[in-house]
Amino acid sequence: MSTLTQAHEALPTGTWVEDPVHSHVGFEVGYATGTFRGSFAPFEARLQVSEDGDAVLSGEARADGVHVLDENLNAHLLSPDFFDAERAPVLSFVSTAIRRSGSDLAVTGELTIKGVTAPVELVGTIGDPFSHLSGTERIPLRLEGTVDRRAFGIDWNMDLPSGEPVLANDVTLTAELFLVKE
Amino acid sequence: MKVLGISGSLRRESHNTALLRAAAELLPGGADLEIWGGLRGVPPYDEDDDAEQAPAAVASLRDAIAGADAILFASPEYNHSVPGQLKNALDWASRPLATSPLRNKPVAVVGASRGAFGAVWAQAELRKVLAATGARVVDGEVAVGHAHERFGPEGRLEDEPLRRQLGEVVEALVAVTRARELIAA
Numbered sequence: 001m002s003t004l005t006q007a008h009e010a011l012p013t014g015t016w017v018e019d020p021v022h023s024h025v026g027f028e029v030g031y032a033t034g035t036f037r038g039s040f041a042p043f044e045a046r047l048q049v050s051e052d053g054d055a056v057l058s059g060e061a062r063a064d065g066v067h068v069l070d071e072n073l074n075a076h077l078l079s080p081d082f083f084d085a086e087r088a089p090v091l092s093f094v095s096t097a098i099r100r101s102g103s104d105l106a107v108t109g110e111l112t113i114k115g116v117t118a119p120v121e122l123v124g125t126i127g128d129p130f131s132h133l134s135g136t137e138r139i140p141l142r143l144e145g146t147v148d149r150r151a152f153g154i155d156w157n158m159d160l161p162s163g164e165p166v167l168a169n170d171v172t173l174t175a176e177l178f179l180v181k182e
Numbered sequence: 183m184k185v186l187g188i189s190g191s192l193r194r195e196s197h198n199t200a201l202l203r204a205a206a207e208l209l210p211g212g213a214d215l216e217i218w219g220g221l222r223g224v225p226p227y228d229e230d231d232d233a234e235q236a237p238a239a240v241a242s243l244r245d246a247i248a249g250a251d252a253i254l255f256a257s258p259e260y261n262h263s264v265p266g267q268l269k270n271a272l273d274w275a276s277r278p279l280a281t282s283p284l285r286n287k288p289v290a291v292v293g294a295s296r297g298a299f300g301a302v303w304a305q306a307e308l309r310k311v312l313a314a315t316g317a318r319v320v321d322g323e324v325a326v327g328h329a330h331e332r333f334g335p336e337g338r339l340e341d342e343p344l345r346r347q348l349g350e351v352v353e354a355l356v357a358v359t360r361a362r363e364l365i366a367a
Contacts, residue, residue: 071280075285076279076316078285079285080316080317080318081314081316086318087365156313
């Protein structure tokens with residue numbers, strides 16, 4: 001029984017890196033008219049699992065790789081009001097703990113945005129390694145977490161005529177990763 | 183370091199233009215302030231005219247912004263807001279947003295008015311507008327209220343606390359601009 005439990009809690013050993021075509025890192029934030037979604041490309045993601053079970057998940061994206069479907073908003077997101085791409089060109093994440101139970105995954109780590117590092121908790125799922133048509137081994141991983149953007153100094157807002165702020169403070173971060181074994 | 187001064191007032195005896203001249207005196211060594219005099223000539227924004235060949239006054243504004251390391255704005259307040267001609271000029275300069283010369287440009291805002299509040303609302307709105315253009319808005323405010331009583335016959339800013347505040351804003355603008363030069367280096 002203990003062997004089975006261990007197998008369910010262990011992460012697959014090795015170094016796993018993003019498949020850029022099938023992976024996606026994005027964010028969602030409530031805006032007056034609905035939800036605004038954006039993504040970052042390119043980005044790097046890496047899961048490193050040693051033989052003794054130590055695991056670190058890390059990732060990096062360039063601020064100027066942010067993409068939303070509005071040219072003017074895209075430009076505004078790069079400015080000092082938001083990501084301040086000139087001063088803080090890179091966003092990064094590094095895990096401090098990873099817990100797996102079956103297909104459930106919980107990751108805590110340090111997220112750096114706009115030069116400010118703050119803790120973040122991500123939860124999601126992980127699949128077992130499978131062989132791709134190309135012969136490479138890969139694992140699917142999905143994570144989601146919510147941060148208050150103000151913790152990173154992104155406090156821009158404007159009031160609607162009703163007095164309500166136009167942009168929510170809570171931002172949901174999403175990562176759907178297909179990691180390929182190196 | 184070249185600091186461009188843009189006054190929101192067109193008036194010959196403008197207190198805001200005088201405020202820019204006072205700021206020029208307070209700049210640290212190695213930095214010069216040049217007051218841009220083309221505001222009156224900027225036509226009303228019309229997207230039909232915003233073609234490859236911009237109107238000459240607009241091209242001159244965009245060149246002046248691109249050629250400056252930083253910009254100091256001094257604005258009066260009309261009806262609790264930014265004078266239309268200044269807002270109009272920024273609308274021209276900000277387009278297209280992704281490549282505008284205002285992007286990441288260090289800017290600071292000060293203001294003067296004959297009333298008691300020294301154009302604080304216009305200043306706040308101008309900072310908001312500048313941030314929307316992608317400029318790097320430096321913290322700090324100088325609100326010269328009762329402006330007609332604050333300048334001497336030679337146009338000198340006579341109020342010492344205000345001069346000190348103006349010096350602090352100018353120093354902050356220069357510091358942010360130097361930091362930007364370091365990033366670029």
